[in-house]
Amino acid sequence: MPSDRTRTRDACPGALTTHAADDGALARVRLPGGRVRSSQLAVLADCAEALGDGTLHLTSRANVQLRGLRDTAALAERLADAGLLPSATHERVRNIVVSPASGLVGGLVDVRPLVTELDVAICARPELGALPGRFWFGLDDGRGDVGGAFDDRVDVCWRAVDARRGSVLLAGADTGVRVGVSEAVDVLVDLAAAFGHHRGEAWQVRELDEAQRGAVLASACGDRGDGAGQRAERGEDVVALGVIAQDDGRCAVHAGLRFGTATAAQARLLAGTADEAIVTPWRSVLLPGLDPGDAAAAQRRLAVAGLLLDADDPAATITACIGSPACAKALADVRADATQAISELAARGDVPDGAAHFAGCTRRCGRPPGPAVDVLADGDGYLVDGDTVPAGKLAEALATKGRR
Incomplete structure (x- = not known):
């Protein structure tokens, strides 16, 4: 695999210059500061459902990706109409990462x-x-x-x-x-x-x-x-999951997404909760400006819909790249293995003390900011912070990294 330094072509995708992944075209839509109006989030949900795999994939740069795209020209038109593509020449370089709770808490x-x-x-x-x-x-x-x-x-x-x-x-x-x-x-x-x-x-x-x-x-x-x-x-770190009291007396709801993904239905629910959403570099969503009662009700609705509102949920501590079969470079279906590890950790009552990131290859796409246990597929199993671990023993290995 070439290093970044030896690669001569910039393969980083955008909304206009897509990447041909094994599961179809991949587009990355920049959201400066992670901020997106509710109407724009609804458009993204519609695009994912009508043109792609039906899912929004958040990134560690607080952007959003759409995968499995069948009509990239139609996507570009919809994004432009929604104000999500203000510059065709600069659309890939609008990567602006911001303290997500700034001005709120x-x-x-x-x-x-x-x-x-x-x-x-x-x-x-x-x-x-x-x-x-x-x-x-x-x-x-x-x-x-x-x-x-x-x-x-x-x-x-x-x-x-x-x-x-x-x-x-x-x-x-x-x-x-x-x-x-x-x-x-x-x-x-x-x-x-x-x-x-x-x-x-x-x-x-x-x-x-x-x-x-x-x-x-x-x-x-x-x-x-x-x-x-x-x-x-x-x-x-980013503010805790759940309802957060803002400095102005209102509240925000901070919702995690399993592997940073939201179905179109979940995205529409998020869009209907607040006037804007803030995508964080932790691949979660902050919904600001809510009355306390509305925030509590929103938390309940989001939890029922499968979003993560509890920091003690093992799923809130584990991230993963897309893995196989969607990515040709991946050596394992890391999300399936991560899901199994999450289920076993929950059954054991164990929550790893800190983040863990599953990666299908040495590029480690989607790795979150800050320290994280490195869970790297190597073709025969995984290397967990360098130690060889069979796929069936991942929960045990993660649990030994510490408990809350």
């Missing part, structure tokens, strides 16, 4: 207004349309759930240090640059443009050598940073 500053500003700024720079489709922009409201949580995967990030200023991060490392809220978007866009100029064959900032990183920083920020390169500290 906690945080040093509400970064939500910066999302639209950054999205517009990205699309306004022609050269940014040539960025790799996996390039990430990040906006962290100070809690450290974006800047710091993703290791080196977020290429350029602004992380609030107080209500007025933030630190500039390159691949998760603090550059020493501090800029105000009003400067954040310009700096991130300039850094992205500088990366495009200096990247050579690199797909992400983490692949640049020290000299290249220095050139990127100098091009965008001059001598404002010391380039210290200290790793940004990991902060809070």
Whole structure:
């Protein structure tokens, strides 16, 4: 398998440039900041049902994928009509990961207004349309759930240090640059443009050598940073599943999805619950702005529909790539094996102490941010954090990693 560095073609899919998977065409729809209006979510559900496999697949970049597509031209038309495809030239590079609860609960500053500003700024720079489709922009409201949580995967990030200023991060490392809220978007866009100029064959900032990183920083920020390169500290995880009290007295409901997937019916239920939904990098959905009574009722409805509202459900701790037979690279039907492990853990009353990610190959697609037990198919069984484990013993292996 070629490494990212040796791959010469950007195979990262978009809504217009789809990927030919074993289960049909795959399209990835960018949702800057993970935000999607309820009407748009309903359109996505309709697209999945009418044109694809009937399921929405959330990603760890807080985007959504549609699989098994039969008519990609019809999909593009529907997405454009719904306002989900504002730029044909930049549609694959609108990867903006944001603290999901910003402006709702906690945080040093509400970064939500910066999302639209950054999205517009990205699309306004022609050269940014040539960025790799996996390039990430990040906006962290100070809690450290974006800047710091993703290791080196977020290429350029602004992380609030107080209500007025933030630190500039390159691949998760603090550059020493501090800029105000009003400067954040310009700096991130300039850094992205500088990366495009200096990247050579690199797909992400983490692949640049020290000299290249220095050139990127100098091009965008001059001598404002010391380039210290200290790793940004990991902060809070995303808010807990269930009903959450917002700072304004209203409530939000945070619902997990098994393997980050929602049937069209589940997606329509989510769309009918709140005016907007926020897809998180943990492949869950946050539904804000509800009255307390409505939030409690919504929690009950969503649970009945099969969504995850309890953090002690083993299914809430386990993620997985698509696996076989949908992916030719996968060495196992990892979702079937993960489902079996979840059932056995539930029967035992065990909840792994932390996340676990099942992957069908060494690419480890869909791996969540932060630490996770690595469950990697190897053709004969699995490697669980490097230890050989038969498929039938996965629940036992995960349980030994710790209990809550």
